[in-house]
Amino acid sequence: MKIARAEAILVSIPFQPIGIPPWSWGDKAENCFDTLLVRIETDTGIVGWGEAFSRNKDRALAETIRTKILPLIVGRDATAIARIKHDLEFNLHNFGRVSGVMNGISAVDIALWDILGKSTGRPLVDLIGGAFADQLPVYASLLRYADEKNLGDAIEQSIARGYRYIKLHEVDLDLIRFAVRLGEGRARFMLDTNCPWSVSETIRNARALADIDLMWLEEPVWPPENYDGLAQARAAGPFPIAAGENQGSLFDIAAMISKGAIDIAQPDVAKTGGVTELLRIRALCEATGVDFVPHCALFGPGQVATFHLNASTQSKPVVERLYCDFEEDLYGHRADPVDGFIRVPMGPGLGLDPDLAIVDKYRVN
Ligand SMILES: [Mg+2]
Structure with a gap:
């Protein structure tokens, strides 16, 4: 079961605040939270979903994941989860061991576990x-x-x-x-x-x-x-x-x-x-x-x-x-x-x- 396609999709959904939360993460405060999805599709048609921590409509992080991380996993065996994670971390370690790149690698790992569960019919737990x-x-x-x-x-x-x-x-x-x-x-x-x-x-x-x-x-x-x-x-x-x-x-x-x-x-x-x-x-x-x-x-x-x-x-x-x-x-x-x-x-x-x-x-x- 090989990884046929991988994409990053940035979603940001407004929420109803109680009062105005002053959290802004250094940017203009907005009452919405990101979900930066990683969607991985295998050649058997199974789709797995992962998530990278993201705030403030982080298009730059989405693009980092698209250009630096996802091209490295296409064609790989989707069940080789630990090995893919290791290879991503090793090949990309110069770009930071905390934050952006690690968030993206985390998302890939989650999506691959989702695929493994779907391919075996078992829940992740x-x-x-x-x-x-x-x-x-x-x-x-x-x-x-x-x-x-x-x-x-x-x-x-x-x-x-x-x-x-x-x-x-x-x-x-x-x-x-x-x-x-x-x-x-x-x-x-x-x-x-x-x-x-x-x-x-x-x-x-x-x-x-x-x-x-x-x-x-x-x-x-x-x-x-x-x-x-x-x-x-x-x-x-x-x-x-x-x-x-x-x-x-x-x-x-x-x-x-x-x-x-x-x-x-x-x-x-x-x-x-x-x-x-x-x-x-x-x-x-x-x-x-x-x-x-x-x-x-x-x-x-x-x-x-x-x-x-x-x-x-x-x-x-x-x-x-x-x-x-x-x-x-x-x-x-x-x-x-x-x-x-x-x-x-x-x-x-x-x-x-x-x-x-x-x-x-x-x-x-
Ligand atoms: Mg905390």
Whole structure:
């Protein structure tokens, strides 16, 4: 079964914000999220779908995938997943081991696992060891509101929808305390600050928040590769430290763990090397006593692959879902949480294919 065709398709779908999220990723803030799809078709007619992490209608990344990555896989045996991934990484390592190229390689890996599942008639979760759970709790990963009214509305709405875990993306300590107090007893909270602070600021701010209950503190220290600094913050406490979404491979996560920087590893299947790499990272986590809780700010095949990965993990990690309602949904809402849980799709491969009419409607490149 050979790879006959491969293409990158960039889709961006508007969502209904609560308030105006000030997240802009360095660009003009827009209330829409990308799904950068990789579609691989075999000579037997099987089509697999993968996803590369993307924001802000990243046409440049789509073009990088088209021109640098996909030409290298056409004609290859579609079942040689680890070998294709290795060859792509080896041949392209000069172009960066974190970000763009790795996001694209991750997408290829996910699509090849989808093809393997479809060709064998098995869901991905079965191919990677079988399920510990057929449904998983989801956490509402709130956008950053920086405003008590909008943040409060988002918390009340997510609890009313059945979420029992909520992650904040705030950095203002009063606002964080307000949010946890508002929801405590009804939901458990995590805090993701997205790398804003120095080590000393992190230690000071974490101590100032010691009176609230947080399941974890995520990426408090700038820059994300400052593992010594993160280890210092972790040692100072009081919260478990989570990070990993800005690491590119097993070896980055291994370095974090050996520095004592994290309690919880958060590799992203659409950034950190796909299903193949996350399985390696999961084994490392198991052997080193670090929790494996994948990052997932994805809405396409990467999100669905994360369902399968989490379901096949003995600790049944909670699934991340960015909290926003899309104008239209790539999967006809079949991947949406219901009452705070998702069901793992048990069809062959990922078990869900994107709706091509929605892909066409929101395609930007
Ligand atoms: Mg994060």
